[in-house]
Amino acid sequence: MVDQADIQAQLQALREGYARQLPEKLAEVEALWQALTDGVWAWDKAEGLQRLTHTLAGSAPTFGFPEVGQQARKLEQRAKAWRADSCVPGESERRQFKALLDDFLNSKPSTEATAENISLKRAANGDSTNRIIYLVEDDTDLASELILQLGQFDYQVRQFPGCADLDEAIEETIPAAIILDTRLENGELVGATLTRDLKARYGSDLPIIFISQCGDFEVRLQAVRSGGDAYFTKPVEIGNLVDTLDQISGNRCEEPYRVLVVDDDASLAAHYALILERAGMRVTTVTNPEEIVASLVEVRPELILMDVYMPSCSGLELAKLIRQQDAYLSIPIVFLSSETNMEKQFSAMRMGGDDFLTKPINDEHLISSVSIRAGRSRTLNALMAQDSLTGLLKHTKIKEHLTAEVSRAQRAGIPLSFALIDIDHFKAVNDNYGHLAGDRAIKSLARLLRQRLRQSDSIGRYGGEEFAVVLPDCGLEAAEQVLNQIREGFANLHFLHEDQEFSITLSAGLASAEQFRDAEGVNRAADEALYEAKRTGRNRVMLCQAPAVKFPARR
Amino acid sequence: MSEHDLNRILYVEDEPDIQAVAQIALETLGGFILKICSSGKEALAAAESFAPDLILTDVMMPGMDGPTTLAELRKLPQLANTPAIFMTAKVQPQEVAQLRSLGAIEVIAKPFDPMTLAEKIKDIWQQHRG
Numbered sequence: 110m111v112d113q114a115d116i117q118a119q120l121q122a123l124r125e126g127y128a129r130q131l132p133e134k135l136a137e138v139e140a141l142w143q144a145l146t147d148g149v150w151a152w153d154k155a156e157g158l159q160r161l162t163h164t165l166a167g168s169a170p171t172f173g174f175p176e177v178g179q180q181a182r183k184l185e186q187r188a189k190a191w192r193a194d195s196c197v198p199g200e201s202e203r204r205q206f207k208a209l210l211d212d213f214l215n216s217k218p219s220t221e222a223t224a225e226n227i228s229l230k231r232a233a234n235g236d237s238t239n240r241i242i243y244l245v246e247d248d249t250d251l252a253s254e255l256i257l258q259l260g261q262f263d264y265q266v267r268q269f270p271g272c273a274d275l276d277e278a279i280e281e282t283i284p285a286a287i288i289l290d291t292r293l294e295n296g297e298l299v300g301a302t303l304t305r306d307l308k309a310r311y312g313s314d315l316p317i318i319f320i321s322q323c324g325d326f327e328v329r330l331q332a333v334r335s336g337g338d339a340y341f342t343k344p345v346e347i348g349n350l351v352d353t354l355d356q357i358s359g360n361r362c363e364e365p366y367r368v369l370v371v372d373d374d375a376s377l378a379a380h381y382a383l384i385l386e387r388a389g390m391r392v393t394t395v396t397n398p399e400e401i402v403a404s405l406v407e408v409r410p411e412l413i414l415m416d417v418y419m420p421s422c423s424g425l426e427l428a429k430l431i432r433q434q435d436a437y438l439s440i441p442i443v444f445l446s447s448e449t450n451m452e453k454q455f456s457a458m459r460m461g462g463d464d465f466l467t468k469p470i471n472d473e474h475l476i477s478s479v480s481i482r483a484g485r486s487r488t489l490n491a492l493m494a495q496d497s498l499t500g501l502l503k504h505t506k507i508k509e510h511l512t513a514e515v516s517r518a519q520r521a522g523i524p525l526s527f528a529l530i531d532i533d534h535f536k537a538v539n540d541n542y543g544h545l546a547g548d549r550a551i552k553s554l555a556r557l558l559r560q561r562l563r564q565s566d567s568i569g570r571y572g573g574e575e576f577a578v579v580l581p582d583c584g585l586e587a588a589e590q591v592l593n594q595i596r597e598g599f600a601n602l603h604f605l606h607e608d609q610e611f612s613i614t615l616s617a618g619l620a621s622a623e624q625f626r627d628a629e630g631v632n633r634a635a636d637e638a639l640y641e642a643k644r645t646g647r648n649r650v651m652l653c654q655a656p657a658v659k660f661p662a663r664r
Numbered sequence: 665m666s667e668h669d670l671n672r673i674l675y676v677e678d679e680p681d682i683q684a685v686a687q688i689a690l691e692t693l694g695g696f697i698l699k700i701c702s703s704g705k706e707a708l709a710a711a712e713s714f715a716p717d718l719i720l721t722d723v724m725m726p727g728m729d730g731p732t733t734l735a736e737l738r739k740l741p742q743l744a745n746t747p748a749i750f751m752t753a754k755v756q757p758q759e760v761a762q763l764r765s766l767g768a769i770e771v772i773a774k775p776f777d778p779m780t781l782a783e784k785i786k787d788i789w790q791q792h793r794g
Binding site for chain 2: 116119120123126127130160163164166167168169170171172178182
């Protein structure tokens, strides 16, 4: 039997190795072009250039660098055309090539995935959750319906007409869950023996969900007794089923805590950062207190770890300054100092500190103090920031994310896309099928967005039936592709209302941070694009009109 | 068509990175016996003794390209009828058609997904036989 985790690890190692070599490969392309243009045109070098770019075009996307691949492809096509026509490129062609080459060199490898390789990454990443479902269902129509619907939520469903081959399949691959269509036969629950047997062997590692025509107490009780984890009566409301599957199958991996370390001593700051990073947190260090305000906006720290004594201003003053801004009232501030005097420690807390750690501090102690507080801060913030219906970010929060991510992207010179999404004819859904159906549609879209987008993307409910999505490190083209997948996925969902089936579509407007000066510009452009999508017929994704001036990345 | 199951694949690819991924995809995941050759020349030298069930070759390689490699392999009596699959980053339909006309049963687009490559090749094999 093949060890999946082992393969994932091997693939990951290859990917990392490739990432390390990539800068060298880019430099090689640049050097070849340099050599070509510096002296007499040499066709063997041109061939080398074509071959190198061709290789990169083929290999980079495999290893998670689709943008490098795309840019390499453009270069390759040019080089190929010269060779095909045996025509040494002239001045203007060379200029064009150089521009493409610059784009290519700037398509710097990033560790985040973009649209094209999300599925690959999901497959190739060790932390990918198991999304295989075994469905025991003899009704072919219902089975294909469930396969289709669960497929929209990225579950791969394998159907079994009966319990017969199930054992063998489980031996081969353990699914995330088994869905078992059941009924009473001679007072016995169909599949109960199998369930008991599987539960004895796999315990909670193999969740089993019953679906049944019958909602009687007796049947439900037998299902519980056999060890079933959930029970749904037909017709199965797909949203609830997916909720349950998500819950039992996917421990969504938590994002690392964002910690801001403020210490005027750069080496100490780096030291603390290293300890916390080793514990899996994402740490930003600030050695000049003046920079703290900018960092707050950009890093959105969940905890600030701060030295008390700094030359230009004290940690206490800084804490007060932070607390004077409403948005940062809830960030825990933990002081680090060699001060052992309790009285002084309390006075620090009065200034707005939450905890006082005494130097020297051992690593374990530091890690637990920070992670406990950061964890609590995250929970509270989530409650404050989340929309209650969907669990997505509220309007103000998603706008904060957009502002932070736009400035980060522009400074780092990486792409960022922003989308506004609106459910089409939502009022008609409410009018025809009732508000509960409308709420279900909103929840389904929220769930779909969460499932199709990356952990690093921010998703918000912008208003009634409007959603906003921030996609860092994702170019327009990739974003358009992802959104179109979501659009199609949403259109394929079937909603039920009193045995009446209906489906709904959505429209989206997309803008990229490269084209606009600030978050507001990006937001407005996405809004205009959304309006355009609505105006031209709905059920579509529109890109914003590019402004005349392209704003280069700030360095 | 082919009488037997697919076991032995002669794989021609010049890029070591891609070789490594394909090796995991085809050997570890797919359970195939794989002979990796870094050039058409190497493939020609190894082909007869390896006796592949299937030839899998990159299209664009330095020196001898994929189509030439296939043409040369076909001259060996033992490989005259061995099914072949091209792998290429070019996926324009007319190019695919052209590659097929050179005697390939299928063209697989790069980048490929290492997790599904073996399945894909098995599918192609089944279809080819059926």
